[in-house]
Amino acid sequence: MVLFEIFDPKAAPRPIGIDLGTTNSLVAYVQDGRPMAIQDCDLEVLLPSVVNYDERGNVIVGRAAQRRAASQPKETIVSVKRFMGRGANDPETRRLGPYEFAASAGPSDANVVRFKVHGKALTPIEVSAEILKTLKKNAEDKLQKVGGVVITVPAYFDDAQRQATKDAGRLAGLDVLRLINEPTAAALAYGLEKKKDGLFAVYDLGGGTFDITILVLDNGIFQVRSTGGDSALGGDDMDRALAEMLLARMGVTEASRSPDVVRLALDAARAAKHALTERDALELELPVAGGGTSVVAVTRADFEALIKPIVERTGVACRRALKDAGVAPSDLDGVILVGGATRVPFVRRYVRNLFGREPLADIDPDQVVALGAAVQADLLAGSGPRDEVLLLDVLPLSLGIETMGGVTEKILPRNTTIPVGATQTFTTYADNQTGFELHVVQGERELAADCRSLAKFTLKGIPPMPAGLARLEVTFRVDADGLLHVTAKETTTSIEQKVEVKPTYGLDDAAVEQMLLDALEHGEEDLDARRLAEAKVEAERIVLATAKALEADADLLERGEKERVERALKGLREATAGSNASAIQNRIDELDHATHEWAGRRMNRAVARAIEGKEVGTVEKSVAGAKGIEAHLAAEGHAAHQDQGK
């Protein structure tokens, strides 16, 4: 059983990078410092992101599933990424497609679209997890053991879409180290290949999403300046536009569209799109309404006229990203093309005109994202050129809260570098009010109703006091994955508030846990084994890290502290030898507690060393600067404050 192989000392787990794409997905790893895509048993690198569920309960992924798409359109989920993190009534889920959706189970049901397949309701998270499982298996065939994973997401994915992707990874049994943005991953692959500093734009037009990212590469640091895009725009839209035309020529009316004929038109359109990158015209033989077939001629000019408005939509986001970054096209040192849809000649011409330069496409645009993800996984696993490379990414869409009258108040503006935090203070509006509801939204629009609803947070347990007296300090923190975390505190009594998170779209932790349980053959038993295995891996990592820290920074330990740390460390070592997961967890917490303050001091030492002797400013070595850092040793690192009384 896979679970116990983790302790096999012979095969070391290898980090991998996964590009979970709308049309195709792939997995890559780093071998001798170079990223490489992993082939499946048919020597193919690209796995079509297609999942078929047969009537006997088997799940088929990839090319074999793709072949069934035409005959089993409702049971074959294509482009599932477009549905990630979306609700059943989202305009995006209601576009041209052959699927049947399951009705929501009631108002308590999380707002997640569900495909109805053989009477079962499947979430996009479960469907995506099947793709990830196949990639994991392909990687295991090649590498024996898979370690930490980096999964890429479109830069413009919002919080719900990111969370859904991470949940899919968990469900597939992957140890997700990090989600990174696709354009940033691509830049990483290019940057390491070319070793050239400068200002770059990454134009990423995939099957279902469009991203534009402006970033600076400086001595191994990839700093994103701005990002923009459209998470519902891509090559699929080109297929749909062409399919609409084909359906009209086939004499199929809106009313007479069956799932089969829609699937057929979409597949013919995709094939035509591919053929038209090389040829100027082609003929398609298509069935017509009422029987028989008819030959439909499609020219490249026809196709380009159809896709022009789609491609032009990318220009809006590009101009805005340039403006947000404060740069002009002429400031750029290069434009990088990513995504299969950038193979379309019209797209390349458009990008050339928009940026006034020939774009770079010398790394395969279908592979470059996965290659970059593999590099990042390698870095995070500690085996890459650690000290040289770092990604600094941004929040793609502003985060705000709904205030009186439904107006959005921004708490973190788009293009803020992550990780980032903001604190806001609220007060009660009624006497003895003990609860408080916050609505968090993401987007740029003025009205909360026009933004994307992320979650409702209920703060409970406020001590009863007159209106306006309670001071609720709510801290929003976006981590390096781009995921939001909320904590709250009542500051007059310093009572930690319970924050109940109800995601607007998506599943809560309990639902994901349940899915995990359902997916395992022996349910509870397997899950326990898995928890123990995970706790042991985590404990071993912490023991190692703490031992290393003792070697380097034992002098920063205060009297009595050292003994406490060593005692906790010994306790954890002993617990790890046993087989009680919760005992291990308790010891981890104990050590964590013992090392908390010391960790802060160590971080400050690292910071002080980084700037030692390197002065910035208008004067020579400033006492203020050096003292400032020292002064900070005392004042624990806290989230940035943006206090605004309300």
Add this chain to the structure above:
Amino acid sequence: MVDPFETLGIAPSFDVDLTSVEKRYRELQRVLHPDRHVGGSPADRRASLGKAVEVNEAWRLLRDPIRRAEALLRRHGVRIEEGKEPKPEPEFLMEMMEQREALSEARASADPAKVERLASAVRKREQEVVARVAAAFARAVPGGAMAVNGGGATSGELDKVVPLIGELRYYRRFLDEVSAIEDGFSEKGSAVSND
């Protein structure tokens, strides 16, 4: 409240060289970013996250002239808060109102050229006021950098900065609105060609 100068370890001054501050910012992130501490203990990871958040915030404050000025004033014990500065001169308010009206008209008549003309006029004035803020700080604190606890600064000169910051906020709001209008124009433009 985080002092961005201290967090980044740079000499406090309004006239900072943003290019080298950004370099410093990157060097700090190179050391303390959460990606550098993935293998660390939970305590290490927490410390790294907290510090990385603080450094990101410091860099965000410093590159914004309004926030930079606020941080400097705070070091000298001058507290200002948005909306609580002394009211600008009536002539200034009058003029801003006229400019905003002109902007609304340009929006209503979908006239991007006029929007751009209004915006560039305001941008020019914004730059002039930023230069005046810089000059006021230079006079208040001769020699450029300020001492740790603000000793030696003439508070009279610093008080002159406060209304200028109020003025900058008006320009900022105006330009934010311009930005929203421009986004609206380009989205509408693409929607039209979409049909």
